[in-house]
Amino acid sequence: MPGRTCDIAIVGGGLAGGLIALALRRARPEVSVRLIESGAAPGGNHRWSWFESDLDEAGRQLLGAFRTTRWGDGYDVAFPGRVRHLGTAYNSLSSEDFAAALQRELAPGAIMTKRKAKILLADGVFLEDGGWVGARAVIDCRGFAPTRHLSGGWQVFLGRHLRTERPHQVARPMIMDARVGQEDGYRFVYVLPLGADELFVEDTYYQDRPQLDRSLLSDRIDSYCEDNGWRGEDLGSETGVLPVVTGGSFARWQAEERTAGVARAGAGAGFLHPLTSYTLPFAAATANAIARAGDLTGERLSAMLGARARKHWSETKFYRRLGSMLFGAARSHERWRVFARFYSLDEGLVERFYAARSTRADRRRVVCGRPPVPISRAFAALTTSRPTLEPTE
Secondary structure (H helix, E strand, O other): OOOOOEEEEEEOOOHHHHHHHHHHHHHOOOOOEEEEOOOOOOOOOOEEEEEHHHOOHHHHHHHOOOOOEEEOOOEEEEEOOEEEEEOOOEEEEEHHHHHHHHHHHOOOOOEEOOOOEEEEEOOEEEEOOOOEEEEEEEEEOOOOOOEEEEEEEEEEEEEEEEEEOOOOOOOOOEEEEOOOOOOOOEEEEEEEEEEOOEEEEEEEEEEOOOOOOHHHHHHHHHHHHHHOOOOEEEEEEEEEEEEEEEEEOHHHHHHHHOOOOOEEOOHHHOOOOOOOOOOHHHHHHHHHHHHHOOOOOHHHHHHHHHHHHHHHHHHOHHHHHHHHHHHHHOOHHHOHHHHHHHOOOOHHHHHHHHOOOOOHHHHHHHHOOOOOOOHHHHHHHHOOOOOEEOOOO
């Protein structure tokens, strides 16, 4: 093989890969890094948001490198007949600001854009253009790939960035407005006030199939904006199809993509919330863990991250069971009742749920009391397999 180019090669410049590169730069500046991204810039076209309580102090310091929008007075949720305000601070980061910070913070030449990885090995990466990046350790941070080894459903969304003709008067985020039609599965609209005349409006579904009908979702955003009196300039949009994992074989899933000696991080390695599809808290924690282990060889780093991923899978079993009940017990047009009941619970419980740190008492509280779905259907859902998260034509 050709010689070594860097200490650590990171394949995939999304959230997981970018945070790892940043954490290494801050904690171990002597460790040379290459962040290999197939697109024109790290982060792609995306927006990440999180609750202040999702991160520990090390995570908050890491995310402090980025220009973010923060709402210190919390956020709202809305369901038929009820609106609730929760006081936890909320944050949002655009992919443009993500890329700008990485360009500023990382060493010159560390970011390699428009370079697609072809073959990953324990000691380097062959690129599709014939290039080679040799490294002491390689970390695969490419995204989630549909697989027959996991089961569940899908979270499908389209978001639009809008500059309104006049100030919109929205004071804080509406992270879940379920007062909309529920014909196709659990649906809600997500609204972020990014400035006095800027909004991010996203239409999201929890549904059984991974199909994204861009025209339909765009029309529904049009209708939602019209109902709220928001008109203006379309500044761009983003789409996504994310897995909601309810079960399957973690070992077989990971073996499907594993290369000996290559470490794995990000959603493709299992570092996600099974029910909400959130990745940011886990990406930050993983990045800081890698920075603390910056001297490890590829094989030892692969073993360390593999153990962390297995532990995360084990610790998030509760959320996979809830996902099974959401999809299997609640009829499509009534799934909103599950979330409406959840958001009637204690605010601290809600915070811990999103961070995947629910206590035993939290878990009992979530499943006890008057159920939002029939008990018989809930038990049946726990013993019935969901469809696999396989690729579609």
